Amino acid sequence: DKLTVGFETNCVPDLAVLLEDARQEHFDFVCVPLVHPRFSRDARGVSETRSTPLTRSDLLLDSKQWGSLVVGKISEWIDLDSPCADTRRSSEVAFKQEMAWVSHLALAAVMLPTPRPGAGANYSRCLNQVAQELGYVQAWVRIPTVWPQSEQVSCDDGSGVLHVINAGAGTAGGGEGIKPAGAVLEDPWETWSRIRTLCEHLACLNVVLELTSDLPSEAALARWDGEQVRAVIVRTNIFLTNKKGYPTLSRRHQDLVMWLMRFKLQFVVKGRPRHPKGYLPYLQYLDHLRTRRQVTPPLHERETFEAPYLDFLQSPLQPLMDNLESQTYEVFEKDPVKYSQYQLAITAALLDTPEDKASGGVTLLMVVGAGRGPLVRAALNASREANRQLRIVAVEKNANAVITLRNLAITECWTNVTIVASDMRCWDAPEKANILVSELLGSWGDNELSPECLDGAQAYLKPGGISIPYEYTSFVAPMSSHKLWRAVESMGEVKRMETTYVVKLHNFCQMAKEQPCFIFEHPNVPLPGTGGIDNRRYVTLSFDVQQSFTLHGFAGYFSAKLYKDIDISIVPSTFSEGMFSWFPLYIPIRQPVQLRAGETLEAHFWRCCSDKKV
Amino acid sequence: DKLTVGFETNCVPDLAVLLEDARQEHFDFVCVPLVHPRFSRDARGVSETRSTPLTRSDLLLDSKQWGSLVVGKISEWIDLDSPCADTRRSSEVAFKQEMAWVSHLALAAVMLPTPRPGAGANYSRCLNQVAQELGYVQAWVRIPTVWPQSEQVSCDDGSGVLHVINAGAGTAGGGEGIKPAGAVLEDPWETWSRIRTLCEHLACLNVVLELTSDLPSEAALARWDGEQVRAVIVRTNIFLTNKKGYPTLSRRHQDLVMWLMRFKLQFVVKGRPRHPKGYLPYLQYLDHLRTRRQVTPPLHERETFEAPYLDFLQSPLQPLMDNLESQTYEVFEKDPVKYSQYQLAITAALLDTPEDKASGGVTLLMVVGAGRGPLVRAALNASREANRQLRIVAVEKNANAVITLRNLAITECWTNVTIVASDMRCWDAPEKANILVSELLGSWGDNELSPECLDGAQAYLKPGGISIPYEYTSFVAPMSSHKLWRAVESMGEVKRMETTYVVKLHNFCQMAKEQPCFIFEHPNVPLPGTGGIDNRRYVTLSFDVQQSFTLHGFAGYFSAKLYKDIDISIVPSTFSEGMFSWFPLYIPIRQPVQLRAGETLEAHFWRCCSDKKV
Structure with missing residues (x-):
């Protein structure tokens, strides 16, 4: 339940030393460039003829360390959607080479460069091309919560001219069939969404959110709830300083970080410490937010019960076709609200039903789909509360549940309960009931065929009788x-x-x-x-x-x-x-x-x- | 790593009491009938009209206890392959009813009756019919290591006549297209094999071996090694008594039990204790065998390494098509035997190669498929051992491994090693070698395409040069x-x-x-x-x-x-x-x-x- 926090840096003279430093600062992993930036010039074919190695040796760490302690960063100069063809091509060569090295090291994750705002077509194509080799490596696409207002991009075409590009101006990627974004800066979520779509929702593709000093609207942020955010990058320069001189986040940043902590994700701290005592205060602050989230509001019993089921897909039960198992009944019988609502409803219905003199003042209530008896119990309780005499007929089609009902009738002395082992749709009732009680609803109401079952069962409800639910x-x-x-x-x-x-x-x-x-x-x-x-x-x-x-x-x-x-x-x-x-x-x-x-x-x-x- | 041992009994006046007793005797679970034998008569339709429950309530235990502490036994009177039609039909009714109850309780396993020797057709059909409902329940088919010599079966057709049937006489199942067994008693493994085949290797179907006093030949027993035996039933009456009065097994039984303990299986003890101090001595004896198996012979390092890989299917590597990962090299480089054999071979080959005056007494050795360099190291060691000067050319097609090789050349001062980043099948060698060393073999020898690779590489071996391997x-x-x-x-x-x-x-x-x-x-x-x-x-x-x-x-x-x-x-x-x-x-x-x-x-x-x- 502890936070997993990594440390991002571009300056790695000695990987082993960095790892040891990071460990002493209580970081769990580091996020470092795979290849030194000086090799950017090699992407233009120089490295083919070189006899010196492209990068540090894989023997520096054993494969377990590579796989658990290091997230590799693809070189930041790589610009796959550059409008300059030369830059784009040399970027592609270097990208493939570095991604091959990632696969070789079998890292847990690789951090990809931030895509160009409003672009992403060539970025996606290159990713698709290498995705098969990635195996279990996760590809982290780095997306800021808001773009920097505009970007200055140097086109390295040798002309020495600096091309100033309004980010999102749609200069890149237009040829690949992507609608160029308008003059308005496209939202970062939309750029991510385009890449995800163009990569056809690749399983290994994940988004990593980089928190910026400015945050977008709540509605814009809410869309990240539908994404699987794997990590959050927190730069030290977005922290404020509190009265005691320690780092703290603005209220909105706090809320966002705590909200994101609901998901299983990791944090990455980036930048040099801007407060005393190194990185520890930043880690402590993040952990403080984690604890605060869990304490206020305190977790309900319901949340504890639900925790293992979060986002866990289950096929809806089909109690009409399949017999429910003992343990399924067991779980549902424990609901603290449902049966007390039924008991209230039955009590009210009993009080509204005139006493029938002909049957000696005894009201006939049928439970259709009695299961292991919770509605029978609710009816017996209601009978006491309303102070009304009751006869109960419990109809149940599951022969196994009938075994339980018959045992209960003995152990709990259900003298006024008749158990009928039959399907309510075809049972031929000898008499008609005043009240018909059922619990046949699924998550989407009628999806467990409650209407069809009750259409059969309503044949044995007296005219003017009450159906619960109605x-x-x-x-x-x-x-x-x-x-x-x-x-x-x-x-x-x-x-x-x-x-x-x-x-x-x-x-x-x-x-x-x-x-x-x-x-x-x-x-x-x-x-x-x-x-x-x-x-x-x-x-x-x-x-x-x-x-x-x-x-x-x-x-x-x-x-x-x-x-x-x-x-x-x-x-x-x-x-x-x-x-x-x-x-x-x-x-x-x-x-x-x-x-x-x-x-x-x-x-x-x-x-x-x-x-x-x- | 502890043994899991259950207790089997047919006498269960109170399930909760039995469970507590079993727990005190250190048993992990109990194996008990699901339905009292008196209900055998109900199978002929009586229970439909009864209002008393068929068996004890599922509310006696919670579903976790049912699922972990109880293996249910299907009634032993049920004889699905009985030659008597009445018995067969009432057996089928009861079988389905009891199996439905098993599904309802979601037990971990259900113990089925021992099939008739030489039969099993109707048994298999009935199992197939209920298998879908079983969910995660395992069906345990109980098979003795040898049949009792003959069986007396009472045909409950009301005639009161006892039919004495020679087991395996093929009276049952003949109508379902199964070859009747001959007059010779069919081996129990063959009966099991027939049921498994007729059930089309159902995933939930498992065999449970019941050890008998007599054991068949070693060859007959060996066939159980190809089966997934889930549990072994040990009756107390197969135990002998040692000098101190404690239970012990015969040498052959001991060997068999220890052999079976190699697999992940459970034990079931059956019958009343025949030695003092209750069941504890039996459990201690089984645990003693478990310990003895692990101690003699002591586990090799190899066995410890191999343990997680037992029966674990892996796709063969395709190093020619895919680049191996760093961790794959790492594992193989640790082999303590392979590279020392290569070193021996290279040393011997060097000594047998005449010194070439023209090249100043330097022998040229090529490593084709150098990987991260283990054969280069073996060759350098061999050069020292043979006291012969060597030039080494290391050819490797994997660009990632080349990074490692180049780093090694720097850190380990490989002054006489040339690294060539190329595929050996198409490299154009500037000179021919005296010795060609490769390690391109897969588990089945040539299955990683060693022949095709070496056919290309042999072009740069001098006439009369040596290929290792040859x-x-x-x-x-x-x-x-x-x-x-x-x-x-x-x-x-x-x-x-x-x-x-x-x-x-x-x-x-x-x-x-x-x-x-x-x-x-x-x-x-x-x-x-x-x-x-x-x-x-x-x-x-x-x-x-x-x-x-x-x-x-x-x-x-x-x-x-x-x-x-x-x-x-x-x-x-x-x-x-x-x-x-x-x-x-x-x-x-x-x-x-x-x-x-x-x-x-x-x-x-x-x-x-x-x-x-x-």
Whole structure:
């Protein structure tokens, strides 16, 4: 849980000495140039004829040290998108040579030069070319949070003329089919996004954020939540000095660093120390932010429970098709909110149900899909609270859960509970119930086929009887998450893109407020004429794009009304605090889509039904 | 590294009490029936109408305890290959019900009943049917090392007549297309092999060996080396009593248990204690065998080095196509045997080379494929030992290794070494060498294209010059290894079956002595007429099958003659002790082949060449 912090420098007279110094300063790794800048002239063919080595020997460290202590820096003079052809070509030669050396050393990561603002086409092509050789090496693309206002680039074409280029003026890369950026300086995220797209989301490609003194708007920063930021470079000159003379960051920088610390990433400190006592105060300050993040607010029990599931894709349960396992029941039965909401709802419904004289004042309640009995328990509790006599019929199709129910009926003396081992869709009920209770909802509401199951079960609800829940709604919101999209894509099959995943969304950015999608009510009203029930749905939703972003799919949520205003919800704006039974749904799209600020995203959602399938 | 030992019993009045007792006796898990035997009558439809539970509740333990402390036993009365249709059908019903309960509990493993000797067809079909639901549950098929001589089976068809069946008489399963076994009792391994084959090598299917008082021949036992034995059941009644009154095993049982301990497996103790002090002496005895195995013989450094590589499939290196990484060189340079053999060979070759007056008594030695220089070092050492002046040309195509060589030339003052950054196949040598040294061999000798490389390099060897090595031979042997075959098969692509793997063979059984396959000599003699060199090969090898077994492919080895009788070898019978640079090759076949004792296995091996490929 400790921070991993590296030290970046361009001055390495002796690598072993530097490593020892860095270790004494409590750094975990160093980030150093692979080749001395004097070799830049060799890129024009000189090195072929030289008999002296290009760089220091790999024997200086053993391979374990190379792999764990050193991040190699590709020479900073390399400018793959230079408008000057000579510079571009010699850059390519040197880039390939240095990347080959990286593969040879099998470093954990290589730090690539910052791409030109608004460019990146040739940068991407060269990366694609060497990516196969990289093996497990991660390629870190260095992107500043804001560009320096303009850049002075010297074109080394021998003319001696300095070409002053407005960054982002689109002079580079135009030939490769990339729309030249406008005169306005393109946002660094957009340059990164272009490189990522042109490299077709290469697994080894990662972004490293270099914090600048100025920071962009919150909305612009939020887009980094959808990216997998691997490291954050913190220059010593962005630190302020506090009253005691120690380094500190501005409030916005603090918030940004603490926010980024939610993800698993590393830090790199760059530049010479500008405060007393060397680098230690900087490391201590970063660690102080880490601790503060964990302490305020203190982690809820829910967060501890959720930690291992962050961004972990799971296939949605299909309880209708598959029998749930014992351990699945065990987890869901522990939800502290869901069953107390059900108990409240049942109590209220009981109080609203007139006592039926004919049956001796006993209300008949059916639990359809009783599982291992949590709703039976909730109903028994409600019966006591409402002080109403109850008969319960618990219908359950899973023969294994029936074994548990029958054991519970003995050990907990359920004298007024009848257990029926049957599928609710085809059971022939001998009598009709006053109240029908079910918990058949998935992360996206109806996606576990609650409507279809309850359509069958409502046959044994008395006219005017109560269904708990009586209404539920699914919600969707557009989102960006390179990590989740990559995780689905790396499964290697198109059909993996054409399904949904239950996942505790973490490394993601929701780009617009969620909107309702499908609504279902119970008891369901049959279609006039045919008498059949129509559970098909089709909606078209429009989302306004406030900020350019990459659409990787949609987040799915639901809310359900149990009885009157008693509800449960996993919609962010109405979330039932403390409830952990449902994580959101991730609905991937086949290819990420680039959206620009001001555009409108129109999304179509269908729920299609046949006799056998939904 | 501790043994994991379970306790098997059929008598479980209270599961929690049994678990506590077992824990106090130092057992790690228990192996207990899932359903009480009295429910055997329910299999005929009674349970459908009962309202009492089929078995104890899953709430007795939490899911973590079920998953880690309990191996469930399917009822032993279940006889899926019974000749009696009634018994077979009620067995099937109960089997499915109990397996569903196993899935519900998500146990780590389920112990299936011992199959009928010589049968297994219906057993396999039923297993196939439920396998999909099993998830991560392992199915343990219980196989005794020898069958009881005959079995008395009561056919519960209500007639009250006891049918006495000679086990293996082939009465069961004949209808499912399985060849009925002969009158001779089929070997238990063959019954297991049939079930494994009929279940198409299901990943969840595993064999558990039950040790019997009598043991079969060593050759029969050896076939279990090709299987993945997950557990060994040791009944207390197979133990003898030593002078001090403690349990001990016979010499053959000891050897077998220690041999099996090489694999990662668990033990299960069954039966009541027959010696004082409960079960502890049995556990202590097993642990004593574990310790003895590790102590005698003491583990070599080689074994420690190899431990993580046992049965680990690696793609063979392709140093001609890919540049090796720094860490690969690092590992191979540490071999304590290979380079000292080369040094011996170079010394002897130097002494046999007449001093060339024309060149001032200096011998020219070329290292083709110098890598990071180990052969250069061996040659420099040999030059001192032979007291002969040497000039060395080191040819290396990997630009990264050239960086190391050039650094070494500076730091180690290689004044008489010329480094040439070039591919030996196309370098235009300015002069011819007396001695040509290379190390281009793979696990199967020529499989890293040594012949093709040296054919190019021999152009710069003087007539009568010496090539080190001057001859190498590949070897093959038929082998059985369900584990390795499954590992390849589970990669899911046919092309994975059509290549070779470098692997430290461990869970395998070589079924015949290895035979020479392809032989190459250097310098290679051109074909008369054309002047071209023919590196194509085709051999047909015949192996006598001594014992029925499942052929999963071939093991590949090589030996090489460096100079005169100085050689290196990974062939088991001539192994260069201490050398670790090469693991054997596993050559898989697409489908395992069942071979019977007395048959002859004929295998064809081709080495095909084109201009571009071999």
